[in-house]
Amino acid sequence: MQKKSIAILGGGPAGATLAALLARDGYNVGIYHTEKRPELIVGESLLPAVVPILRELEVEDEIKAFSVYKPGATVWLSHDEIIPFEFGWAKGGLPNYAYNTPRKEFDEAILGAAIRNGAVLLPYSARLRQEGDSVFLDDGSLAASDGLFAGQPDMIVDATGRSRQIAKLLKIPTQRGTRKDTALFAHMDKVVMTSPGHIHVDRYEQGWGWRIPLQGKVSVGIVVDPLHLKKYGDRAEEQFDNFIAGNQCIGLYAKDARRLTSVVKYSNYQLISQKMYGKNWACIGDAAGFVDPVFSTGAYLALKSGKMLYQAITLDRPGAFAAYEKTFHRELGMWQKVINTWYNGRLFSLYRAGQTMRNNFIGKGIEPHIEKHLSRIFTGEAVNGVYSRGLLAFMSRFALLVRRPKDLVIH
Ligand SMILES: Cc1cc2nc3c(=O)[nH]c(=O)nc-3n(C[C@H](O)[C@H](O)[C@H](O)COP(=O)(O)OP(=O)(O)OC[C@H]3O[C@@H](n4cnc5c(N)ncnc54)[C@H](O)[C@@H]3O)c2cc1C
Incomplete structure (x- = not known):
């Protein structure tokens, strides 16, 4: 059976991850990619949660050499x-x-994996048009595919980062952060x-x-x-x-x-789209939502959303895209909560509380626990574990009784 054709707009970490995984499975994948970003690109600090995906893409050794x-x-x-x-x-x-x-080399490594797996790089700044709740490539973008897409592709994925082409075109409501x-x-x-x-x-x-x-x-x-x-x-x-x-x-x-x-x-700023998929389209990475960068979550969420959308596309089952959207919303929302505790001073009040308690009998047991679960924020796994999440929420409330979080508010 002929595999579906997928047009991906943007070959940053999110788009390139999705392209690499789909192309490896035989999908007909075109990545429209132009580099419009500044001389230096933010997103240089990666989380351990990225490493298993780099291994899956077979790019860890390449990235290790320049990192x-x-x-x-x-x-x-x-x-x-x-x-x-x-x-x-x-x-x-x-x-x-x-x-x-260095982000430029990092992005090139993932894009390289996509091309090695058979995705076609289309160096063109793609544009879309809307018909009802569907989106289509405009004539210029279709022509730029040079015959890769005979007609409109089966699916269009927005991985354009903060340009958020689809969200802007369809005027999708967003949830914004306060900072x-x-x-x-x-x-x-x-x-x-x-x-x-x-x-x-x-x-x-x-x-x-x-x-x-x-x-x-x-x-x-x-x-x-x-x-x-x-x-x-x-x-x-x-x-x-x-x-x-x-x-x-x-x-x-x-x-x-x-x-x-x-x-x-x-x-x-921070911005999360309420809708991340539609009839013939989906959004991944920053194009779907992004949160404050204090815990270096951006590249991880870009790679992870690329992988999650790949799973939804290959499952090809009713509800698969809704499940993708629900999971990504939940993860962004959880990070948002953890990030708020950095700004309102509660996170490190919790740490200080642990330090204060370490010299008494009960605290001796609790302090390593705090250390373990705070470390899980920096590895990227805190928001995925129900236990870590609950414990952090409970302990940061408890910490309020012990140390004053307003001393650590970020102004
Ligand atoms: C201040 C700051 C600090 C940050 N620090 C970190 C950090 O330390 N660690 C971390 O993990 N994350 C960090 N991030 C977040 C991280 O940079 C992003 O989350 C990540 O780059 C998102 O990847 P992406 O693939 O979704 O989008 P992008 O990386 O933005 O890639 C999108 C690509 O699509 C291309 N494109 C756009 N429109 C089109 C079009 N129409 N046609 C063709 N190509 C197009 C663009 O040129 C770009 O190359 C930071 C963000 C900020 C603002």
């Missing part, structure tokens, strides 16, 4: 409260490592790191930031309210350099650092 081995994550609540988490402490079902990776921070980032050298290979997440008086070790350099990002950033200048470069120079916490680790690149700006 930095990542055994954990370190949180600087201040320069004298530095908290390292090793992925091994999670004792879950995932590898105890991940990678910090509207701006992220500025650049690559630097001579940045101080306290735990080799770890992503370092830094809490500032205003906002927070990341330090991600890459080969020969460090990616430094700051995530700050745009109104506050204005005080540091008008241009992104001025704002980034002056914020770093004037900040006590970053000043310590970036004292001798030099910026190696220009500064790239991202709006850091």
Whole structure:
């Protein structure tokens, strides 16, 4: 039987993962892909939850060669409260490592796997038109397939990232987050790191930031309210350099650092589409929904949604797409809740509560438990385990009684 034809718009991690899996099963897959993104692309810190999918795509060794081995994550609540988490402490079902990776090469590796498996790369900026609740490739996009699609493909998948072509075309309602921070980032050298290979997440008086070790350099990002950033200048470069120079916490680790690149700006809002599939279409990755990047979940959710949609397509059963949408909604919603506890101070109040209790009889038993389940946030598995989820919710409420979360609110 002739396998279905699938047009995928966007060859980032989500689109390329779906293309690689479908093409391997003999589907007729075309990936429209043009690179419109800035010189540097965010999303350099991966979670251990990504590694099994990289293995499945047979790209782990390729990615390992240009990446930095990542055994954990370190949180600087201040320069004298530095908290390292090793992925091994999670004792879950995932590898105890991940990678910090240059995004351009990472994306190329996954796209390469898709092409090796038989997907066809169509270097064209695809456009869609709407008819009722269906979407179709416009004439130019169909012509650009160069005969791969004789007529309209059986299915169109939106993996265009934050361009969200289908959601915008069909005016799909969204659920938005409350924060509207701006992220500025650049690559630097001579940045101080306290735990080799770890992503370092830094809490500032205003906002927070990341330090991600890459080969020969460090990616430094700051995530700050745009109104506050204005005080540091008008241009992104001025704002980034002056914020770093004037900040006590970053000043310590970036004292001798030099910026190696220009500064790239991202709006850091959060947005989840209510509908992720229709009659002849579906959305994956950021095109379906994205949450705040503090726990490095974006690439993982992109790969995972690509894989989940692959399962729905190959199942070819009523309800398979509804199940995809339900699962992805649930996962995004759960991450949103965990992310809120970073911003409202509860997550690390929980950690502090564990530290306070470790010297008494009951606390001795509870503290390793807290450590294990907090580590599971950094590996990516906390929201998938009913027990981890429930325990974190319970303990962060309990932590309120022990330490004051308002001390750790992110402004
Ligand atoms: C400030 C910030 C920091 C982040 N940090 C991290 C992190 O440390 N770790 C992490 O895992 N995630 C991080 N993320 C999130 C991560 O970058 C994204 O979630 C991830 O890139 C989503 O992958 P995707 O494949 O859905 O979309 P994208 O990576 O955006 O890929 C979409 C691709 O489609 C192409 N395209 C768009 N429209 C068309 C069209 N019409 N035709 C053809 N091609 C098209 C684009 O050029 C692009 O290459 C961060 C995000 C932000 C904003």
